[in-house]
Amino acid sequence: MENMKRLPDAEFEIMKVVWEKESPITTAMIMEEIGDKRKWKAPTVLTLMRRLVERGFLRTEKKGKERTYYPLISKEDYLELETEKFMKQYHKNSFLSLVNTLYNTKEPSEKELDELLKWAKERRK
Amino acid sequence: MENMKRLPDAEFEIMKVVWEKESPITTAMIMEEIGDKRKWKAPTVLTLMRRLVERGFLRTEKKGKERTYYPLISKEDYLELETEKFMKQYHKNSFLSLVNTLYNTKEPSEKELDELLKWAKERRK
DNA sequence: TCTGATATTCTACACTTGTAAAATATGATA
DNA sequence: TATCATATTTTACAAGTGTAGAATATCAGA
Structure with missing residues (x-):
C-alpha cells in the first residue's frame, strides 16, 4: 500500500x-x-x-x-514499516545503537548471541 | 522515573x-x-x-x-524504555525477528554486519 | 408470523496530540 | 517613566484514539 x-x-x-x-x-x-x-x-x-x-x-x-x-496488509509488510520507522526515528538506522541501548544495563542471553552470530555469519560469507 | x-x-x-x-x-x-x-x-x-x-x-x-x-530524564534511559517497548510489542523480544524483518527485502550492509559480529563476539567469550 | 437473542450501526464523549492566535508580562530603550 | 519588542501564558480548536450506550437489523425458534 x-x-x-x-x-x-x-x-x-x-x-x-x-x-x-x-x-x-x-x-x-x-x-x-x-x-x-x-x-x-x-x-x-x-x-x-x-x-x-x-x-x-x-x-x-x-x-x-x-x-x-x-x-489486505500482511503482517510482514506492516512490521517492516513499523520497524523501519522505529530504527530511523530512535536509532538512526544503526543496529549497533539498538543493541547497545538494550544491553546497556542487562546482558544479552547466550541464545540471543548465538542466533545473532549465526545470522550475521550467514550473510557475510 | x-x-x-x-x-x-x-x-x-x-x-x-x-x-x-x-x-x-x-x-x-x-x-x-x-x-x-x-x-x-x-x-x-x-x-x-x-x-x-x-x-x-x-x-x-x-x-x-x-x-x-x-x-530530568537522560536520553539513554528514555531510549531504553522506548526500545524495550518496541521489541516486546512488535518482535516478542526477539532480535532475530527484528533482523529478519528489516533484512527481508534488503540486504544488510557490510558495515552493519561487521559491527554486529564484533559486538556479539565481544559479549560472548 | 411474532418474539427474543444477538450482531451491527449510530452516536457520543472524554482524552491526547499538534498547533497557534490572542492576551499578557517584562526587560530595554527613548 | 512611557513605549516597544519580545517571551510567556492563556485559551482554543481540530484530529485522532479508546471506549461503549442506545438504537436498529436480522436470524432462529415458538
Missing part, C-alpha cells in the same frame, strides 16, 4: 489476531481471542474493525446478520 | 534537541535548532516544553522574562 501509516495500539491488537487466524475472520473470533484480555465490548471491537477497513487494512463482507473480514 | 510513558512525536523532537545541547536550555535554542525545520511558532514550542515539564521530563526555572529548562 502506498503511504501506509502506523496503526493505533488498539487496532494493532486486532490485526495481530486477524493475522494469526485463518480468514475469513469474524468478530466472534476476535472477541473470543481478546475480549477477555482487554475487556472490550462488542461495539468497541466493531468500531476498531471498521476503522481498519477505512484504513485499508481489512476488507469486509456482510452475510446476513454477520460480517466477515479479510486482511 | 517510575512508570515513564512514551512521548508523543513532537515532544520527542524537543527532547532530542534538549539532549544534544548543554543545559540550561532556552526556548531560543530550541527555536534556532528546529524552528526552521518544523516551522513551529514560539507558542507551539512553549506548549510542548510545558507538557514535558508536566510529564517530568524537564524542570524549568523562570528568570525574569525568560525560562530555562533542564532535562
Whole structure:
C-alpha cells in the first residue's frame, strides 16, 4: 500500500489476531481471542474493525446478520514499516545503537548471541 | 522515573534537541535548532516544553522574562524504555525477528554486519 | 408470523496530540 | 517613566484514539 501509516495500539491488537487466524475472520473470533484480555465490548471491537477497513487494512463482507473480514496488509509488510520507522526515528538506522541501548544495563542471553552470530555469519560469507 | 510513558512525536523532537545541547536550555535554542525545520511558532514550542515539564521530563526555572529548562530524564534511559517497548510489542523480544524483518527485502550492509559480529563476539567469550 | 437473542450501526464523549492566535508580562530603550 | 519588542501564558480548536450506550437489523425458534 502506498503511504501506509502506523496503526493505533488498539487496532494493532486486532490485526495481530486477524493475522494469526485463518480468514475469513469474524468478530466472534476476535472477541473470543481478546475480549477477555482487554475487556472490550462488542461495539468497541466493531468500531476498531471498521476503522481498519477505512484504513485499508481489512476488507469486509456482510452475510446476513454477520460480517466477515479479510486482511489486505500482511503482517510482514506492516512490521517492516513499523520497524523501519522505529530504527530511523530512535536509532538512526544503526543496529549497533539498538543493541547497545538494550544491553546497556542487562546482558544479552547466550541464545540471543548465538542466533545473532549465526545470522550475521550467514550473510557475510 | 517510575512508570515513564512514551512521548508523543513532537515532544520527542524537543527532547532530542534538549539532549544534544548543554543545559540550561532556552526556548531560543530550541527555536534556532528546529524552528526552521518544523516551522513551529514560539507558542507551539512553549506548549510542548510545558507538557514535558508536566510529564517530568524537564524542570524549568523562570528568570525574569525568560525560562530555562533542564532535562530530568537522560536520553539513554528514555531510549531504553522506548526500545524495550518496541521489541516486546512488535518482535516478542526477539532480535532475530527484528533482523529478519528489516533484512527481508534488503540486504544488510557490510558495515552493519561487521559491527554486529564484533559486538556479539565481544559479549560472548 | 411474532418474539427474543444477538450482531451491527449510530452516536457520543472524554482524552491526547499538534498547533497557534490572542492576551499578557517584562526587560530595554527613548 | 512611557513605549516597544519580545517571551510567556492563556485559551482554543481540530484530529485522532479508546471506549461503549442506545438504537436498529436480522436470524432462529415458538
